Amino acid sequence: MANPHTARLYRTIVGGVGTLIVLIGLVLVPFPGPGWLIVIIGLFVISSEFRWAQRILHFVRLNVEKWTHWVMARxxxxxxxxxxxxxxxxxxxxxxxxxxxxxxxxxxxxxxxxxxxxx
The missing domain is CATH 4.10.810 (Virus Scaffolding Protein; Chain A)
Structure with a gap:
């Protein structure tokens, strides 16, 4: 974005919405349903603007793949x-x-x- 104030506002909104989605997902994690999926969707939203969220998503993806391969090898x-x-x-x-x-x-x-x- 050309305007730094607009870019900052956009990042703030994306960060806020993504954080809200992550928090809702975390509340739903202990219950049956898509709690972890909602957390990951929130991280996807945040990762569109923040590098640290991209690193967390990469970590999650790698560990889910490792777990899946481990379980399937049993x-x-x-x-x-x-x-x-x-x-x-x-x-x-x-x-x-x-x-x-x-x-x-x-x-x-x-x-x-x-x-x-x-x-």
């Missing part, structure tokens, strides 16, 4: 175990969230929910 039982542990962690987080905030009113009364102390 036997099937290890991959299934990792999937089961991940599913169990997600289930615990969902249960804890519903214990804290309560179930929505539209959820029918089910015996299992009473056993899990959710109703």
């Amino acid at each position: 036997p099937v039982w290890v991959r299934w175990t990792l999937a089961a542990v991940t599913a169990a962690l997600v289930a615990v987080v969902v249960w804890a969230a519903f214990r804290i905030i309560g179930l929505p009113d539209w959820v029918p009364e089910i015996e299992v929910l009473k056993y899990l102390e959710l109703q």
Whole structure:
């Protein structure tokens, strides 16, 4: 941009919007869904103007690739175990969230929910 004041304002806006997206993603990380994806999208926004965010994205990409290659090189039982542990962690987080905030009113009364102390 030719005008340095406009360029500074643009960088500030991009940095603010990207940071907001990253923070929303970080809040959503413990819950099932795209928490980490939202964090990475926020980093993409920030990296359009800031070199440090480009370095973080590069680091994330390399480590995700390493993790993927490591997991895929393991036997099937290890991959299934990792999937089961991940599913169990997600289930615990969902249960804890519903214990804290309560179930929505539209959820029918089910015996299992009473056993899990959710109703």
